[in-house]
Structures are given as structure tokens and as C-alpha cells.
Amino acid sequence: MKFLYVTDDDAGNYFTFVDRTVGDALRSETATPEQKSAVLYHTTAALVQATFSRPESPVLIRTNRTVVEHTVDAIASDPALLRTMAATFTLDYSLYTHAVHVATMGTALLLELFGTETRVKDAAMGYLLHDVGKCRVPSQILRKSGILTPMEMKEIERHPEHGVELMRPHDEVTDLAMDIILSHHEKLNGRGYPRRLPPERISVETRICTIVDVYDALTSHRVYKPALRGVEALTFMRDRMYEEIDTGLLKQLIHILGPRNNK
Numbered sequence: 001m002k003f004l005y006v007t008d009d010d011a012g013n014y015f016t017f018v019d020r021t022v023g024d025a026l027r028s029e030t031a032t033p034e035q036k037s038a039v040l041y042h043t044t045a046a047l048v049q050a051t052f053s054r055p056e057s058p059v060l061i062r063t064n065r066t067v068v069e070h071t072v073d074a075i076a077s078d079p080a081l082l083r084t085m086a087a088t089f090t091l092d093y094s095l096y097t098h099a100v101h102v103a104t105m106g107t108a109l110l111l112e113l114f115g116t117e118t119r120v121k122d123a124a125m126g127y128l129l130h131d132v133g134k135c136r137v138p139s140q141i142l143r144k145s146g147i148l149t150p151m152e153m154k155e156i157e158r159h160p161e162h163g164v165e166l167m168r169p170h171d172e173v174t175d176l177a178m179d180i181i182l183s184h185h186e187k188l189n190g191r192g193y194p195r196r197l198p199p200e201r202i203s204v205e206t207r208i209c210t211i212v213d214v215y216d217a218l219t220s221h222r223v224y225k226p227a228l229r230g231v232e233a234l235t236f237m238r239d240r241m242y243e244e245i246d247t248g249l250l251k252q253l254i255h256i257l258g259p260r261n262n263k
């Protein structure tokens with residue numbers, strides 16, 4: 001594996017370069033699906049990392065939109081790409097790889113259900129940036145491995161509102177994406193946060209984000225818990241979370257991930 005190190009000053013140029021070239025890489029007829037998915041995965045994770053450190057940057061948000069559009073087009077033209085990408089999902093959790101996992105699975109699920117690509121692209125921006133507000137949560141709280149105090153919990157629960165505040169200046173983040181960022185921790189039993197919304201006010205795009213967000217958290221290794229296998233996570237969600245999540249969408253997730261794809 002080769003790495004490209006980019007200094008802070010060069011980040012704008014790097015992402016302008018990514019903006020132009022990631023589409024060419026995905027359209028390449030000589031690259032294998034594994035190579036294409038690796039390019040997409042690592043580029044997107046690096047982009048998310050840069051975006052978390054500079055969420056105000058128009059060039060970074062524009063590049064997020066470009067990468068999201070390429071991801072949606074690539075999965076739409078080859079649904080099997082989800083399985084290829086999911087096979088490369090790392091077990092080590094980072095906020096940045098998590099964003100890519102949520103965006104990839106959320107996009108695939110939405111395409112499976114609706115296939116209307118502009119709306120899917122708008123939603124996919126929300127999936128990729130759903131936790132961007134965590135960049136305002138102190139890192140010692142995010143990294144804490146023990147039980148969180150009520151105050152620390154409150155700090156973390158502010159990330160959806162931080163996220164919409166940070167993304168408000170950017171036209172590329174549409175109302176649909178903003179709704180996902182703000183509401184992805186709402187629950188269908190009305191006990192979610194930050195607004196304790198009733199189910200009729202939680203959009204299908206946001207419900208999808210919630211499901212893939214939980215699935216990825218359960219199947220990722222964290223300092224305080226081992227990773228569950230895919231099938232264990234899906235069973236846990238079906239049996240223990242049926243009051244909180246949309247079980248119809250969960251069935252669709254099981255369908256698209258398929259038995260081969262359990263982490």
C-alpha cells in the first residue's frame with residue numbers, strides 16, 4: 001500500500017485534484033472492483049477527516065458532494081460494489097471510516113428502495129456528514145472508554161445540533177441532508193434526541209441513517225467492546241431495538257448485505 005502525505009497548506013489543492021480524478025478512477029475499464037472500492041474508501045475517509053478539522057471550508061464540502069455523487073453513481077450502476085466495499089470495511093472504528101460505512105450502506109439501501117438518484121445524492125451527503133458535529137465535542141469525551149457522566153453524555157448529544165450549525169452556510173448540504181444530520185438519533189418510540197420527535201416526523205432517509213449507524217457501531221471494534229458479527233448485530237437490532245428503529249428497513253438492510261457480507 002502506498003500513502004500520500006499532504007501538508008495542511010496543500011489540502012485545498014489535494015482535494016481539488018481528488019475532485020477531478022476520483023470519477024476517472026471509478027470509470028476506468030482496467031481497474032478491478034476491489035481497486036475502485038479501495039480508492040473510493042480511502043479517499044473518502046481522508047476527505048471526512050479533513051472536513052472534521054475544517055468544516056467551514058467550501059472546497060472540502062464541494063469535494064464531499066463530488067465524492068458522494070460518484071459513490072451513488074458507482075453503486076447505482078453496480079449494486080455488487082456494496083459487497084466489495086463492505087468487505088474492506090475495517091474493524092477498527094474511527095469517526096472517519098464510520099462516516100464512509102454509513103454513507104455506503106445508506107446509499108445502497110436508499111437506491112434499493114427508491115432509485116431516484118438526485119434525492120439519494122442529497123441524502124448521501126447527510127449520511128457522510130451525519131456526525132460532523134462531533135468535531136465540536138471535546139476529544140477526551142469522544143475517546144473515553146469508561147462510563148460517561150450525565151454531563152459528558154449531554155455534550156455528546158449536542159452533536160446533531162452542532163452539525164447543522166456547521167453545515168448551514170453550505171448550499172451543497174440540502175434540507176434533506178440537514179434533516180438527517182439533526183435527526184439521526186431520534187427513535188420511533190419518541191425517546192430519541194435532540195427533539196424527541198414522534199415517528200411521523202422522522203423521514204425514511206433519516207430512519208435509514210439510524211439503522212446503518214447502529215449496525216456499524218455494533219459491528220465495529222471499540223475500546224470498550226468487541227465487534228459483533230453482522231448476523232449477531234442484525235439479530236440484536238431485530239430482537240432488542242424493534243421499538244426504536246424501522247424494522248421494515250432493517251429487513252431491507254439484511255437483504256442487501258446478504259449472508260456473504262457479515263463482518
Ligand SMILES: [Fe+2]
Pocket residue numbers: 130131159184185
Ligand atoms: Fe451521531
Ligand SMILES: [Fe+2]
Pocket residue numbers: 098102130131213
Ligand atoms: Fe454515527
